[in-house]
Amino acid sequence: MVDQIQKIHDKAREEDVPIMKDDGIAFLLDYIQSHESIRDILECGTAVGYSAIRMASLRWDMTVDTLEIDPEMFAQAEKNIREAGLEERVHCYLCDAAEFSTKKQYDLIFVDAAKSQYRRYLEHFLNNAYPHTIFIFDNLAFHGIVDDESLSNNRSTIQMVHKIRKFREALLKDERFETVYYPDIGDGVAVAKRKRN
Numbered sequence: 246m247v248d249q250i251q252k253i254h255d256k257a258r259e260e261d262v263p264i265m266k267d268d269g270i271a272f273l274l275d276y277i278q279s280h281e282s283i284r285d286i287l288e289c290g291t292a293v294g295y296s297a298i299r300m301a302s303l304r305w306d307m308t309v310d311t312l313e314i315d316p317e318m319f320a321q322a323e324k325n326i327r328e329a330g331l332e333e334r335v336h337c338y339l340c341d342a343a344e345f346s347t348k349k350q351y352d353l354i355f356v357d358a359a360k361s362q363y364r365r366y367l368e369h370f371l372n373n374a375y376p377h378t379i380f381i382f383d384n385l386a387f388h389g390i391v392d393d394e395s396l397s398n399n400r401s402t403i404q405m406v407h408k409i410r411k412f413r414e415a416l417l418k419d420e421r422f423e424t425v426y427y428p429d430i431g432d433g434v435a436v437a438k439r440k441r442n
């Protein structure tokens with residue numbers, strides 16, 4: 246299993262599949278391990294299933310529902326999940342995350358899909374959150390460009406980082422959550438805990 250996970254990781258890096266940075270995934274796994282109440286996880290943005298497989302491998306009682314819009318990524322993720330023997334507990338859905346609808350409630354909602362849609366995902370998946378549910382967002386620094394736009398001269402990247410910055414600022418002020426932002430972890434990770442009413 247360890248070998249298989251390493252192979253998925255190395256292949257993704259070679260092929261420039263944007264899996265989470267190594268320190269980001271280590272942080273996410275540590276967080277889950279230190280919160281035993283986390284059992285059911287929703288992930289927006291599967292890619293090849295690397296982070297979903299890592300999360301589901303932590304404990305036998307965990308489930309991961311993971312959403313991917315790209316059919317090729319989805320097919321690779323399905324294969325990797327099957328080969329890891331996790332198909333009973335990791336369910337991958339081919340869909341736009343913002344359109345995914347379920348009555349299931351999740352303990353952790355990990356958001357790593359379309360960066361410009363983070364606000365939409367947050368509001369949409371509040372319907373699937375318990376009072377104790379944690380939201381974790383990656384890429385809130387977007388390679389440092391959110392805080393230093395001179396790092397890019399691509400117009401669409403700049404438009405996207407404006408959206409990410411607006412979302413990040415709004416999340417940090419959002420009274421419904423207690424949010425901690427870790428700029429130096431992964432690609433800028435935020436952990437938002439719902440406040441109990």
Ligand SMILES: C[S@@+](CC[C@H](N)C(=O)[O-])C[C@H]1O[C@@H](n2cnc3c(N)ncnc32)[C@H](O)[C@@H]1O
Nearest residue numbers: 264265290292295296313314315341342358359
């Ligand atoms: C950063 S990658 C996910 C990496 C993965 N979480 C990991 O660390 O192994 C983001 C993925 O989200 C997918 N994606 C982008 N927009 C999406 C959407 N609207 N709904 C679902 N998936 C989306 C992309 O195709 C891409 O595979």
